[in-house]
Amino acid sequence: MSHEPQIVGFLCNWCSYAGADLAGTSRIPYPPNIRVIRVMCSARIEPEFVVEALARGADGVLVCGCHPGDCHYSEGNYKAMRRFPLLKQVLEAYGVENERVRLEWVSASEGQRFAEIVAEMTERLRALGPSRVKAALQADMLER
Amino acid sequence: MAEPKIGVFICSCGTNISHVVDTEAVREQALVLPGVETARTYRYMCSNPGQEMIGAAVREHGLDRVVVAACSPRMHERTFRGACRAAGLNPYLFEMANIREQCSWVHADRPAATLKATALTRAAVFRVARNEPLDGLTAEMCPTTLVLGGGIAGLTAALELAEGGYPVVLVERSDRLGGNLARVDLTAPYLDSARDLLTERITRVRRHHNITVMLHSQLKALSGFVGNFTATVQTADGEAPRTIAFRLGNVVVATGYREFDASRITHYGWGKLPNVVTSFEFERMLRSGRIETKDGRPPRYAAIIHCVGSRSREFHGYCSRVCCMTALKYAQEIKSAVPDCYVSDLYIDMHAFGKGCEDFYKRGSEAKTLFLMYGKNEHPVIRRAPPGDDCEMLIEVDEQLSGERIEIPADLVVLMVGMEAREDSAEVAHLVNISQDKDGWFIESHPKLDPVATTTEGIYIAGTCAAPKDIPDTVAQARAAAGRILARIARGRIEIDGVFAEVHEERCSGCRICNELCPYSAIEFDSEKRRSHVIAAACKACGACAAACPSGAVKARHFTSEQVLAQVEGLLS
Numbered sequence: 001m002s003h004e005p006q007i008v009g010f011l012c013n014w015c016s017y018a019g020a021d022l023a024g025t026s027r028i029p030y031p032p033n034i035r036v037i038r039v040m041c042s043a044r045i046e047p048e049f050v051v052e053a054l055a056r057g058a059d060g061v062l063v064c065g066c067h068p069g070d071c072h073y074s075e076g077n078y079k080a081m082r083r084f085p086l087l088k089q090v091l092e093a094y095g096v097e098n099e100r101v102r103l104e105w106v107s108a109s110e111g112q113r114f115a116e117i118v119a120e121m122t123e124r125l126r127a128l129g130p131s132r133v134k135a136a137l138q139a140d141m142l143e144r
Numbered sequence: 145m146a147e148p149k150i151g152v153f154i155c156s157c158g159t160n161i162s163h164v165v166d167t168e169a170v171r172e173q174a175l176v177l178p179g180v181e182t183a184r185t186y187r188y189m190c191s192n193p194g195q196e197m198i199g200a201a202v203r204e205h206g207l208d209r210v211v212v213a214a215c216s217p218r219m220h221e222r223t224f225r226g227a228c229r230a231a232g233l234n235p236y237l238f239e240m241a242n243i244r245e246q247c248s249w250v251h252a253d254r255p256a257a258t259l260k261a262t263a264l265t266r267a268a269v270f271r272v273a274r275n276e277p278l279d280g281l282t283a284e285m286c287p288t289t290l291v292l293g294g295g296i297a298g299l300t301a302a303l304e305l306a307e308g309g310y311p312v313v314l315v316e317r318s319d320r321l322g323g324n325l326a327r328v329d330l331t332a333p334y335l336d337s338a339r340d341l342l343t344e345r346i347t348r349v350r351r352h353h354n355i356t357v358m359l360h361s362q363l364k365a366l367s368g369f370v371g372n373f374t375a376t377v378q379t380a381d382g383e384a385p386r387t388i389a390f391r392l393g394n395v396v397v398a399t400g401y402r403e404f405d406a407s408r409i410t411h412y413g414w415g416k417l418p419n420v421v422t423s424f425e426f427e428r429m430l431r432s433g434r435i436e437t438k439d440g441r442p443p444r445y446a447a448i449i450h451c452v453g454s455r456s457r458e459f460h461g462y463c464s465r466v467c468c469m470t471a472l473k474y475a476q477e478i479k480s481a482v483p484d485c486y487v488s489d490l491y492i493d494m495h496a497f498g499k500g501c502e503d504f505y506k507r508g509s510e511a512k513t514l515f516l517m518y519g520k521n522e523h524p525v526i527r528r529a530p531p532g533d534d535c536e537m538l539i540e541v542d543e544q545l546s547g548e549r550i551e552i553p554a555d556l557v558v559l560m561v562g563m564e565a566r567e568d569s570a571e572v573a574h575l576v577n578i579s580q581d582k583d584g585w586f587i588e589s590h591p592k593l594d595p596v597a598t599t600t601e602g603i604y605i606a607g608t609c610a611a612p613k614d615i616p617d618t619v620a621q622a623r624a625a626a627g628r629i630l631a632r633i634a635r636g637r638i639e640i641d642g643v644f645a646e647v648h649e650e651r652c653s654g655c656r657i658c659n660e661l662c663p664y665s666a667i668e669f670d671s672e673k674r675r676s677h678v679i680a681a682a683c684k685a686c687g688a689c690a691a692a693c694p695s696g697a698v699k700a701r702h703f704t705s706e707q708v709l710a711q712v713e714g715l716l717s
Contacts, residue, residue: 008715013218014579014599021216024245032256035263035715036246037708038217040643043661044687044703052709056716072577072599073686074663083691109582115250 005059005125007118009036010045014072015107016064022111030115031122034062041065042103043076047087050101054091059131060100060121064114067105077105096133099124148179148273151207152265153198155189155214157244164248166258170213173262177269181205190220198224199231208233209275211268213241213261219590234277236642236702241268267714274707278642283681285371285638286393287311289629292363292572295323296615297398297607297622299345304626305396306354310633313390314349315361315377317568321346323400324608329430330477331615332469333504341615357381366575367664369682370394370602371638394602394629397586398622399572401563401608404453404460411525412452412559419443419536420526420557422452423470435481435556437536442482443556445535448474449524450491454562457521460583464562464612468495471560472508479511488514488552490524490541498614516552517544526557563612576603585611596625604628643702644683645690649675651697658689658698 011017017038023030039045042065050061063084065077084103091101102121106114152174156162167185174183182205186194189212201207210233212224217240225235243261251257287310291302294316302312320326321342328338349355361379364387368374371393378387406414406422414420418438421429429435436442448471454464468491475487494515496505509515518524524541535553543550565584566572573580578598579587586605589597596604604625607618632638647658647667654674659667666682667689669675678689678698690700 006716008712017216018218018579021218021242021245024216024249027249029250029252032247032251032253032260035260035267036242037267037711037715039687039703039708040700041686041688044691044700046691046705046708048705049708049712053712053716056712058716069574070579072579073684073688074577076663076686076688079661079688079692108579108587 003126003130005033005122005130006057007034007060007062007121007125008053008058009034009062009064010039010042010049011036011106012042012065012072012076013038013040015066015070015105016042016114018108019064019106019110019114022108023115024111026111028111028115030118033122033125034118041071041073041076042080043073045080047083047090050087051091054096054100054131054133057131057134059128060102060125062117062121063101063103064106065103067107070107094133094136096131097128099128100131148209149181149205149207150177150179150209150211150269150272151198151201151205152180152183152211152213152269153189153194153201154183154185154243154265155194155212156185156187157215158187161214161244161248164251164254164257165243165261166254169258170243170261170265174211174265174269177266179209179273180269181207189214190223195223195227195230198227202228202231202233209237209272211239211241211265211272213243213265213268215244216242216246219245236278237272237275239268239272239275241265263715266717267711270710270714271707274704274710275702278701280642281640281680282637283371283640285633285636286373286391287633288313288390288392289394289396290315290363290373290375290392291396291398293323293398293400293607293609294321294357294359295398295400295607296325296342296345297400297618298323298396299342299349300619300622301396301398301606301626302349302355303345303352304623305629306352308626308630308633310354310630312355313375313377313392314355314357315363316357316359317362319359321349321357321359324403325615327424327427329427330473332466332473333498333500335473363572363575366395366577369640369684372681373602393633394604395576396604396606396622396625396629397572397576397578397609398606399566399569399609401612402566404561404564406452406559406561408459409452409523411523412449412557413526414559417526417528417537417557419555420559422559422561423467423474424561426474426558430477435478437555441555443478443485445486445488445553446478446556446558447488447490447539447552447554448558448560450489450560452559452561453564455492455520460562460564462583462612463495465495466612466614467560467562469498469501469504471558472504474558475508475513476511479513486514486553487512488516488539488554490516490518490539492518492520498616514552516541516550518542519544526554529553563608566609569609576600578603578605585609596621596628640681641685643685644680645678645685645687646699646701647675647677648697648699649673649677651695652676653695653697655694657692657694661688661692663688
């Protein structure tokens with residue numbers, strides 16, 4: 001059996017979580033590999049949340065916020081956008097492949113888009129195989 | 145901390161959840177989680193018996209925390225928080241697991257969906273164990289309402305609020321009141337005059353001591369929060385253009401629609417063929433009392449084409465709702481003004497859903513109109529008739545009922561242009577902080593249960609800015625929005641959610657990073673103490689400050705790191 005990746009999603013309440021709900025109300029199917037945590041804004045997402053998810057065995061982390069210019073809090077998504085490249089640099093140093101952590105914009109009307117992103121990410125992570133960083137990250141976190 | 149006592153309640157939602165998720169398995173898995181005292185399944189947890197079941201379990205087991213695994217928290221979080229409050233629990237000692245919208249409705253594989261529902265429930269249990277009881281705040285409610293738009297929706301809302309005894313500022317972008325309805329002659333299906341409907345309202349609005357009308361005016365900025373907004377309006381009403389600011393408690397957005405630009409469908413020839421007119425141009429003819437071609441003759445052949453810009457793959461997928469009945473009205477009016485005229489009506493489906501509309505359709509069908517059905521995503525083609533024909537244009541249509549390609553003559557063609565979101569709708573949405581759907585219409589808080597509220601407290605929507613609708617529906621929404629606002633004003637003060645940020649003074653280094661980050665300027669710096677502190681009423685709980693604080697001094701209440709990390713742990717263990 002092929003590897004079934006586990007994805008943790010951090011979705012902002014106003015756009016992306018509503019978009020994921022819309023995929024549900026519109027009955028647009030996507031793989032069950034994603035499990036979502038709701039935050040009020042993508043700007044709330046601390047790098048630690050992402051690292052913790054990977055350390056606890058997630059094969060991928062998907063962060064979703066409102067499209068640029070559409071943030072419920074006017075510019076929270078820009079803050080997430082600026083924070084993200086830094087986080088990815090750090091994760092790269094731990095050997096976390098680029099595809100494992102993604103930042104995407106999903107609006108409240110984009111149920112279809114959310115489903116497509118999850119399907120595509122699941123497919124890529126399946127191809128990538130299980131995350132090898134879990135052990136490394138865990139060891140490092142224990143040291144601290 | 146004493147060991148929490150958690151109750152887990154798993155909803156089947158009829159069979160909406162249980163047809164994919166094995167709720168019994170979710171229950172068994174929940175029961176063995178740390179702190180869980182009881183776990184139960186029920187068919188409709190949101191129903192009265194369901195909510196009472198939660199209350200009874202709280203009393204029976206002495207529960208101090210509750211998890212409901214059911215639909216989206218966007219649907220019923222408020223309901224279950226209410227049930228917790230009724231059972232004597234602080235409503236924030238509650239958590240929802242979304243196993244419907246984000247599980248049973250999108251996954252078909254029963255074992256995988258059950259596994260996911262179990263994980264989501266476990267995450268909620270882990271989180272709720274770390275939830276803290278929170279208290280909200282109360283703030284003043286300014287009784288003034290800002291109404292954006294002076295069409296039938298805005299006028300109606302303004303009157304309703306003013307009659308309720310509270311001040312209204314009505315801001316209209318153009319130089320007159322009445323909106324799109326002022327361009328209409330008679331309304332379907334009862335043929336009342338639009339002018340009669342409007343004039344009475346406009347006069348009352350103009351004379352009402354509680355209403356300030358500002359024409360030639362635009363909202364430029366809106367700051368603050370429900371009950372305590374400040375609006376900046378730029379106005380050219382009166383002498384010199386100026387900008388004014390005033391306080392208000394609530395906003396009704398009633399900015400309406402614009403008509404579809406018929407020139408976008410090139411093969412209808414609007415703008416090139418002189419006797420192809422839009423429904424609004426035809427209304428102008430009706431109001432002037434003369435139905436005639438450009439050269440002043442009564443038409444011998446008139447054709448009405450439905451769904452111009454609506455219900456098509458290429459333009460708008462939605463139905464504009466008012467055009468079918470308006471088209472029937474035109475057919476009757478042409479027949480009565482020019483009895484010899486042959487009238488054809490080219491439609492896709494006839495939508496006659498409103499009160500009195502089916503009867504109106506029946507009367508229309510008897511008025512010797514030739515009904516021709518054309519296919520969705522196909523368009524009739526209009527071209528000039530060759531010289532010598534007794535008509536000016538020919539319309540070719542693949543008629544669906546006969547299955548034949550039919551050619552009909554026309555001297556006058558009326559295009560039933562649909563409604564679309566206004567060009568300034570994105571700007572308005574941004575100003576008042578509400579969302580738009582894929583077609584640009586403003587999104588309501590809930591399409592069925594909360595159709596005039598939005599996700600921003602204190603901002604209401606009414607009429608066609610939310611989606612195409614007819615006059616009765618528009619008026620009903622305007623009155624509903626006004627009613628909601630009146631009820632809130634009547635309560636005097638407003639309650640503010642307990643979710644906001646807090647600065648732990650001892651940990652704060654006074655670096656002021658959070659001050660700059662806050663989009664609402666809700667974080668002040670106390671220069672004596674050299675510490676930042678949050679103005680709770682102004683905070684909207686985005687949590688940007690909490691994520692950015694280098695010393696971990698800012699706590700995003702109800703979204704603390706401990707709570708989120710507990711959820712992560714629950715999802716992955």
